[in-house]
Amino acid sequence: QVRLVESGGGVVQPGRSLRLSCAASGFSFSGYGMHWVRQAPGKGLEWVAVIWYDDGSKKYYADSVKGRFTISRDNSKSTSYLQMNSLRAEDTAVYYCARHYDSSGHWHFDLWGRGTLVTVSS
Amino acid sequence: DIQMTQSPSSLSASVGDRVTITCRASQNISSYLNWYQQKPGKAPNLLIYAASSLQSAVPSRFRGSGSGTDFTLTISSLQPEDFATYYCQQSYTTPPTFGQGAKVEIK
Numbered sequence: 602q603v604r605l606v607e608s609g610g611g612v613v614q615p616g617r618s619l620r621l622s623c624a625a626s627g628f629s630f631s632g633y634g635m636h637w638v639r640q641a642p643g644k645g646l647e648w649v650a651v652i653w654y655d656d657g658s659k660k661y662y663a664d665s666v667k668g669r670f671t672i673s674r675d676n677s678k679s680t681s682y683l684q685m686n687s688l689r690a691e692d693t694a695v696y697y698c699a700r701h702y703d704s705s706g707h708w709h710f711d712l713w714g715r716g717t718l719v720t721v722s723s
Numbered sequence: 724d725i726q727m728t729q730s731p732s733s734l735s736a737s738v739g740d741r742v743t744i745t746c747r748a749s750q751n752i753s754s755y756l757n758w759y760q761q762k763p764g765k766a767p768n769l770l771i772y773a774a775s776s777l778q779s780a781v782p783s784r785f786r787g788s789g790s791g792t793d794f795t796l797t798i799s800s801l802q803p804e805d806f807a808t809y810y811c812q813q814s815y816t817t818p819p820t821f822g823q824g825a826k827v828e829i830k
Contacts, residue, residue: 645822710759
């Protein structure tokens with residue numbers, strides 16, 4: 602079964618850290634770029650970060666998280682990670698991982714996990 | 724960053740109605756435009772990619788059109804399971820950006 606499963610969310614105080622995981626199954630994980638997208642309560646979708654499919658050396662971040670969040674991957678475990686440091690109240694959201702699919706140069710998010718909720722509160 | 728603006732932000736419609744949602748990009752994005760459907764408490768689901776290509780297993784009542792800066796998602800005959808929020812997303816440049824969403828509610 603092709604799927605993504607996020608874990609690691611929870612309640613954390615401002616300024617603390619949290620690491621999210623996204624476990625993939627049912628497909629060749631190493632062949633796909635992986636993204637993190639978040640959604641604050643009652644709000645729209647916001648892209649967070651992407652790591653490309655190869656050795657994971659190419660990574661890009663939203664300005665809102667640059668310098669605080671780090672995306673990584675372990676192809677041997679078919680897992681992507683999002684290390685979140687210096688968390689702020691505005692980082693409170695459901696965090697989704699999503700697979701990058703390229704179709705003749707047009708890419709899209711073709712597979713999503715169910716999400717994990719991160720709440721930043723004192 | 725490219726700004727994506729959807730209209731309307733919400734609409735009320737009845738089963739069987741034809742529904743149209745528009746998405747405007749702040750600059751030319753060619754056909755690098757995707758549409759997603761999201762139901763409450765669920766992850767988004769891809770409907771349309773590359774502006775007009777129907778994702779596998781998505782009903783044919785969903786149609787995407789447009790290029791450049793103006794795009795449209797049309798639902799030809801609204802079904803009960805279509806009441807949801809719809810998002811457009813540009814894949815022309817990084818960072819990818821989403822519209823604010825269009826909520827389709829039951830009239």
